[in-house]
Amino acid sequence: MTGSNRTTNARALWLEPPMRADLRVEELPERRPDELRVRTLYSAVSRGTETLVYAGRVPASEYERMRAPFQSGTLPGPVKHGYANVGMVEAGPPEWLGRTVFCLYPHQTRYLVPVDAVVALPEGIPAARAVLAANLETAINATWDAAPRVGDRISVVGAGVVGCLVALLCAGVTGTDVQLVDVKHDRARIARVLGARFALPAEADCGRDLVFHASATSDGLNNALALAGHEAEVIEMSWFGTRSVTLDLGARFHSERLAIRASQVGTVAPARAARWGFHRRLALAVSLCADARLDALFAPDAPFDTLPQVMARLADPADRTLCQRIDYSGEA
Numbered sequence: 001m002t003g004s005n006r007t008t009n010a011r012a013l014w015l016e017p018p019m020r021a022d023l024r025v026e027e028l029p030e031r032r033p034d035e036l037r038v039r040t041l042y043s044a045v046s047r048g049t050e051t052l053v054y055a056g057r058v059p060a061s062e063y064e065r066m067r068a069p070f071q072s073g074t075l076p077g078p079v080k081h082g083y084a085n086v087g088m089v090e091a092g093p094p095e096w097l098g099r100t101v102f103c104l105y106p107h108q109t110r111y112l113v114p115v116d117a118v119v120a121l122p123e124g125i126p127a128a129r130a131v132l133a134a135n136l137e138t139a140i141n142a143t144w145d146a147a148p149r150v151g152d153r154i155s156v157v158g159a160g161v162v163g164c165l166v167a168l169l170c171a172g173v174t175g176t177d178v179q180l181v182d183v184k185h186d187r188a189r190i191a192r193v194l195g196a197r198f199a200l201p202a203e204a205d206c207g208r209d210l211v212f213h214a215s216a217t218s219d220g221l222n223n224a225l226a227l228a229g230h231e232a233e234v235i236e237m238s239w240f241g242t243r244s245v246t247l248d249l250g251a252r253f254h255s256e257r258l259a260i261r262a263s264q265v266g267t268v269a270p271a272r273a274a275r276w277g278f279h280r281r282l283a284l285a286v287s288l289c290a291d292a293r294l295d296a297l298f299a300p301d302a303p304f305d306t307l308p309q310v311m312a313r314l315a316d317p318a319d320r321t322l323c324q325r326i327d328y329s330g331e332a
Helices: 047-055 130-146 161-171 187-194 218-227 278-288 292-297 304-314
Strands: 008-015 021-028 035-045 085-091 100-103 110-114 118-120 153-157 177-181 197-199 208-213 228-236 259-262 324-327
Touching (some): 008 110, 085 130, 153 161, 161 177, 177 187, 187 197, 187 292, 218 228
Antiparallel strands (some): 035 110, 100 118
């Protein structure tokens, strides 16, 4: 039994920059033998990237490089974007039927993908939590780039989802002292859950062995440089889009021999690239979703029908949502 191969309809979120989105109906073609048809259970908005796309702030030079794996349309838009989707296989090879899988797919009620595009969730990992796998993959790659060591004093500037995940991974290295730095006081509770200390920027510890920056602000990157110790490295994880960044490089940057290095998930970190492919890295990220502490990152779920309004809310810098999960239980 392979499930039905019939054509069926699906609904998907399309972004129409700047600052517009709607839900569109599309017909799925007949499934090929090497494909799965997946019914979405949950997706999540990757706030940093998806709100940049929504606002039309992707530089023209990055239109192709920043394509999502299963993106439809072309940047600047209209475009079907997103890459954090967990669903149940309802048609495909017999060994896949009924399995819950993660896929780097946009916000869509049903979809067809090749078998090798999904990662099956190991037993015991809730589907609702597994939407964090895409952001965890970004955090994993950053720690591979930075290589935190036993006993390191580490700061993470920017307590969004990716920053929080980096703090969690670094706190798992023996003997590390991890401090999560953010302008929002309420991130202190989440830092404690993740095994890190918390500080406001003006109160953060200096002289750090390693600093990650994930706030996507000039102030945050300047703060990260101020916290870095002599000859330390700042790992830059933010995507600023079309926004310019002003840095204070006339202070201690040169005398302290500081370094800023980019980390981006589109390439496997050089230290692992010879042995790790994208699928193996994603499978690792899915397996790390077994950690129940990750539940602290979620805001209340939003129904799929409300996604256009959700995007408008998340694009407002004043909104304090961390991870916005989308619930598809109301979809047939």
